[in-house]
Amino acid sequence: MMFKFTYNPFELLKKKIMSGTLNKVMLIGHLGDDIKIHHFEGGGSIGRFPLATNENYTNKNTGEKITNTEWHNIVVRNKAAEICEKYLSKGDKIYIEGRINTRKWKAEDGADRYSTEINVNEFTFLNIKKDSTKLSSPGIDQSSNFDNKLVEPDDLST
Secondary structure (H helix, E strand, O other): OOOOOOOOHHHHHHHHHHHOOOOOEEEEEEEOOOOEEEEOOOOOEEEEEEEEEEEEEEOOOOOOEEEEEEEEEEEEEHHHHHHHHHHOOOOOEEEEEEEEEEEEEEOOOOOEEEEEEEEEEEEEEEEOOOOOOOOEOOOOOOOOOOOOOOOOHHHHHO
């Protein structure tokens, strides 16, 4: 199977480095819960789920094996959200690429709160419990808010 990129990732990286900034996150982890999806009146949707990444090491002084777990708030949109909801469940392993974003919101007590999230651009299912024939998202473009299109892998070889 041949994948055709609609952009050259190295050119994109070069362009970002030349501009002096880069906001890119790459994670491999396990879902901490099923995807919670919200559908909008205009036809768009947003899905959210927690992702756990682990760091394992051995304490040199005690020989004890230590595992530190970091939790990440993951956000997928539109077609990607629907695909994740359909195929992913708690405990599944996934690779994601995206951008880190911090948003401000008001709590019930009126205090300002902040949430740091990963807005996903690309993802690949690494192991899933649900039955699936589609294991990655090579043709999903999440760069626009409500205009994601899924390109089937067969369509990518042209």
